[in-house]
Amino acid sequence: MEQNELYPIFLKVAALEVLIVGGGNVGLEKLTFLLKSSPSAKVTIVSVNFLPELIALAQKHNAKIIEAAYHNSFLEGKHIVIATTDVIEVNIQVYEDCKQRNILVNVADNPPYCDFYMGGIVTKGNIKIAISTNGKSPTLVKRLRQFLEEIIPNNINELAENINSYRKSTGGTFSEKVTALNELTKSLLIK
CATH class of the missing domain: 3.30.160 (Double Stranded RNA Binding Domain)
Structure with a gap:
């Protein structure tokens, strides 16, 4: 049986530079997804055409819009790139340019050309x-x-806040704290 060997990671994208190449439906979907999760993400979108909805969303979140054809110079200073154009050759060029620069890249709907999935x-x-x-x-x-x-449950965040308060107020060694927190949270397991 095949196994998922992806390593899940939560990135602080507000501290990273993200480039989306493509201003159509897929670009809008990826921008929406990114900003829903991380509203303060630093995003630049480059495309020859933009959906009005994408422009409105970008403006709402201070994302930078560049109306131009893709060029590898747009990769300067970028940490993550998402290629969403409807021209496969452009997407593959974005992928190859990113690989040469050790930039993480996702070519939408093309798993062989992805370092990560969203x-x-x-x-x-x-x-x-x-x-x-x-x-x-x-x-x-x-x-x-x-x-x-x-x-x-919607109040799960309240539980997390309470556990965090308990964690901060609990004395002892690291090991003792882990034991106490494990004891406190074991009732969350549904049997």
Whole structure:
């Protein structure tokens, strides 16, 4: 059986420079997804054409819009790049240019040309859960996200805040704190 060997990581994208290449529906989807999770993300979008909805969203979040054809000079200072054009040759060029510069890249809907996938995300306050099918089924990711959004209680963030307060006020060694917190949270397991 194939196993998902992706390593989940939560990036502080407000401290990184993100480039989206393409201003159409897929670019809008990726920008929406990114800004929903990280509203203060630093994003630049480059494209020859832009959907009005993408422009409005970019302006709302102070994202930079550049109306131009892709050129590798747009990669300068970027940490993450997402290629979303409807021209496969452009997307592959973006991928190759990023690989030469050790920049993480995602070519939308083309798993062989991705260093990472943008999975489903469930957020309830400080609780954030990422979901991946290893690029196999975005539809399943969507359904799992909907399921988790329904079953995770809305007050879960309150619990996280209370546990954090307890954690800060608990004395002892690191090991003793871990033991105390494990004891406190073990009742969360549903048997």
